[in-house]
Amino acid sequence: MIKFKDYFAKSSNKYNVSKEAINALFKAICEERNKNISGYYNLPYDKEAILDSRKYIKTNNAFLSSISNLIIIGIGGSSLGLKAIDSMLSHLQYRRDLNLKFLEHTDPIKIEKSLKKIKLKNSLFIVISKSGKTIETLSLMKYVLKHYELLKNHNNKKHLIFITDKDSPLESFGNLNNITTFCINPNIGGRFSVLSTIGILPLSILGYRVENILSGAKKLSNSFFNRKEDHILKKAIFFGNNRDKFHINILFSYSSVFKDFNAWYVQLWGESLGKLNSFGRKTALTPIALIGSIDQHSFLQLIVQGVMDKTVTFLSLHQKSYENPKIPKINMKFLDSCDFVNGVSFASLLQKQQLSTMEAIQKEGVPTDHIEIKELNEESVGSLIMYYELLTSCAGKVLDINAYNQPGVEFGKKILITKFKR
Template sequence: MLKFRQNFTKLENYIKKESIEALYNVMCKERDSKISGFFNLPYENKAIIDSKKYIKENTKILSNIENLIIIGIGGSSLGLKAIDSMLSHLPYRKNINLKFLEHTDPIKIEKSLKKVKLESSLFIVISKSGTTIETSSLMKYVLDRYNLLKNSKNKQHLCFITDKNSPLHNFGKYQNIQTLTINKNIGGRYSVLSTIGILPLMILGYDVQSLLLGAKKFSKRFFNFKEKHLLKKAIFLSNNRDKFNINILFSYSSVFKDFNAWYVQLWGESLGKLNSFGKKTGLTPIALIGSIDQHSFLQLIVQGVMDKTVTFLSLEQKSYINPKIPDLKLKFLDSCNFVNGKSFALLLQQQQISTMEAIQKEGIPTDHIEIKKLNEKCVGELVIYYELLTSCVGKILDINAYDQPGVELGKKILITKFNK
């Protein structure tokens, strides 16, 4: 379960009841319009059924793999990476190395594939089309390096996840490569609760049913008008975008590092758009890790330009009693003794609270999301919360939060560079 606390400068008095109800009604229509399939993912069984079928048909290969290599970029990798990072501490997570080929950096490619052998590896190519240049180029390299198209035995170590009837889907059928599909109206950055995330997570041993259940329960509460805080936050951020155009996610645990990266893509790529009047709009995401970034970016937040809001993301620390800071009193270091005998978890928690209070005293808008327990259900809730929040802000900004025309322009320019 997630706990939400907001301190957006007298938020309750600032936002009118009519505005909250209007946004709620707009979001209900958005869901019903089917413009984006992410709304339905927590309620569907397709990803579970397709993934179970694939695993059953490939039991022999999967029982021997040591490496699960994901070939994909952006929405095809960030969500999966985020969830695994948050849940990898769970005891039933299988001892499989999860690797990502998402970068065209030659040093990174060689490092990622070092000691990777075909017989103990499964390569999953994830792309809505298959024509993303990074993904297609990395796929070609892996096909060649491991001779994956040589015969049916080698092809068993390869799987595609893509849109139905996409170029990659057609290539998979032509080569008789196992291919799983998702609906076309599910954008990459909103796709982690589809087969794109569910299949790899199921292979790794996670309880994906609970992941979807967490998302489903939060989504149901939202569409039953029981999560008004999300609507209020979206209205505040949108209405104050000229004053507070930078949104910081300050996450207090290293397990959130990859979730931060997912948030940056979701927020930035969804909201940086031209509105219906052709005006450039958007909100800039920044992701920080506490307490590390207290020693870098915090100074700018507190005494820099007042153009930022800060969301704190943390874990309830009650269950983390070890390790503890030894009760050592060291000469000349007496000023540090106040934490002796206390757990590192308590120290981290108090650092987060102290930082939040310091920021609030400067009049900077903040809110706090606390995760009671880091499990599949809570992670599913966190994922759908941010997807719904992004969609809400997109509606108020009068933009399409599900496309990325600016990215597509860059792809077109890249092609001209190689065709000169």
């Protein structure tokens, strides 16, 4: 279960959102979903990813039981969502003891370090590229193909899987070489794709109950479209109406398990909401991701007494669900100023640090809200993913932009090609 505590409207009466604006935005999002502008809306209801994953695991059960390394070759939306979910759920006891690695960087030092102890016989490589022509991914794939001779024979090929768009160049290459290949709907953008086969297959191999992830996403989606989550609409309108004043949006996550989720949020928010609107005006909501309590010592000062151009969303775990470990009741000479926390759980300390930080920020008039997860499991993670995807779509509508393309990224790709053609 997730609690959404909205404080934006309490910041000042001038930031209140009208009922007419809320209804208009909801209508626009419903029209977008009905027109299938982006296929991510359908993913919580689609069984294809689960059925394909189950079939693959059943057919290859003996082989999968023999592997100890799962290596994901992909970048951005092809890796960040999967990494985020695994980081949030890796504490679950039934998570398989697999070494999950990500080849997502063309840094030569990182490549050699990541593959240093990886042997073919106990490894499965999953290449993920929606377009089937991502330069970083295909370059890393070429290196792995040669290094491990993955195309040498049928036995080597079983250590390789492709996930890509239907009719992409990578699908064609996979079919030509008899590589196990899974395809997803091309109108599901990479940063919105974690609930597709891109996330569901690797997570299934890792042993997670992926049907519960989709169930959590479905529950949040149903609740939203039944008008029980209007706080999402209000928040998006607040962001849009105050884009010039509060153009920096901070996700302050109070647990280290959210570190990779923060990275997923930064890509989702930044790549979706930094665009030209229909009038050619550059517009953006800039994401910043922090981890509490660590970043209280590096960024809090800027929030509290810096320029008032930021909003803050706090993300935390319900501390009563995590009663251990506790701080020992030890009294030490000269260090007694810290004895007031003796005997309390670290979770309780973290929660009170979060509440104190939030109160200090609110006193300065910084708009905030709070997402609290009672228990971190597959269902709550699925709901959290869907919440941010819906919020991003709503914010895109208010900003009058296409939240699903990335023309600025394509500019850089074209320049890169010209540099190699000189």
